[in-house]
Amino acid sequence: xxxxxxFYENQQCDGICPVKKTAEIIDGKWTTQVIRELLSGKKRYSxxxxxxxxxxxxxxxxxxxxxxxxxxxxxxxxxxxxxxTEYELTKLGEKLELVIYAMAKxxxxxxx
Amino acid sequence: xxxxxxFYENQQCDGICPVKKTAEIIDGKWTTQVIRELLSGKKRYSxxxxxxxxxxxxxxxxxxxxxxxxxxxxxxxxxxxxxxTEYELTKLGEKLELVIYAMAKxxxxxxx
DNA sequence: GTACGTACTTCCTTTAGTATAGTAACATCC
DNA sequence: GGATGTTACTATACTAAAGGAAGTACGTAC
Numbered sequence: 102x103x104x105x106x107x108f109y110e111n112q113q114c115d116g117i118c119p120v121k122k123t124a125e126i127i128d129g130k131w132t133t134q135v136i137r138e139l140l141s142g143k144k145r146y147s148x149x150x151x152x153x154x155x156x157x158x159x160x161x162x163x164x165x166x167x168x169x170x171x172x173x174x175x176x177x178x179x180x181x182x183x184x185x186t187e188y189e190l191t192k193l194g195e196k197l198e199l200v201i202y203a204m205a206k207x208x209x210x211x212x213x
Numbered sequence: 214x215x216x217x218x219x220f221y222e223n224q225q226c227d228g229i230c231p232v233k234k235t236a237e238i239i240d241g242k243w244t245t246q247v248i249r250e251l252l253s254g255k256k257r258y259s260x261x262x263x264x265x266x267x268x269x270x271x272x273x274x275x276x277x278x279x280x281x282x283x284x285x286x287x288x289x290x291x292x293x294x295x296x297x298t299e300y301e302l303t304k305l306g307e308k309l310e311l312v313i314y315a316m317a318k319x320x321x322x323x324x325x
Numbered sequence: 326g327t328a329c330g331t332a333c334t335t336c337c338t339t340t341a342g343t344a345t346a347g348t349a350a351c352a353t354c355c
Numbered sequence: 356g357g358a359t360g361t362t363a364c365t366a367t368a369c370t371a372a373a374g375g376a377a378g379t380a381c382g383t384a385c
Binding site for chain 2: 121123125128132196199201202208
Binding site for chain 2: 373375377
């Protein structure tokens with residue numbers, strides 16, 4: 102980390118700061134958890150919904166659509182009956198694993 | 214990352230998930246930026262306010278108090294005139310650097 | 326006595342999230 | 356053959372939280 106110890110200084114955050122851009126993506130109560138679910142492989146809408154106990158369909162749909170619009174995941178609809186939809190992280194979206202991983206490691210430090 | 218490749222799986226997120234705990238801390242438009250400012254050393258209230266263009270005093274105060282209550286930073290008031298307050302990350306708070314660093318790296322990938 | 330700096334607080338609006346109900350298309354149960 | 360179930364949503368109504376604009380209290384300097 103030494104060679105990057107000054108990455109967080111002001112001048113690097115003029116205009117649009119990379120930290121801010123990432124913060125805007127992972128902002129909200131559920132976004133990180135949706136991403137975490139998809140890190141273990143593509144999943145259907147209902148699978149994500151069941152895994153994230155308590156998320157409302159409105160919020161889940163809005164988070165998935167937001168991530169799709171940012172090219173972090175793809176949405177594939179299958180014309181089965183009833184129709185199913187699969188969500189899968191893109192290569193870009195998979196790079197969020199490093200962020201989620203850092204968050205998980207920090208979260209473990211918080212046990213008291 | 215191989216030895217930890219399954220860190221994000223469900224069973225590790227039963228109860229209170231570490232990712233969720235970290236997400237609750239860094240949630241919001243300004244929290245990560247406040248932390249980033251303090252990563253380069255202790256700062257006064259007004260210094261943080263000037264660095265984060267557009268933040269309202271109410272939001273800044275609430276973020277700083279929240280971080281203080283979670284033991285991520287300390288607040289020291291000096292009886293000068295006018296009084297000054299210094300905010301400094303604790304050892305625990307400094308560990309957020311790894312999270313912010315991962316966020317910065319990801320944010321750089323988003324340039325298009 | 327008015328203007329300034331610091332560290333806030335109060336008020337109000339906007340946004341995020343919750344809860345619940347409903348839709349379309351078919352398949353199976355009774 | 357009508358009722359019920361499944362999937363992936365959409366719609367509506369409500370509440371709680373976040374955030375922005377503006378004001379406050381305390382003193383110094385001039």
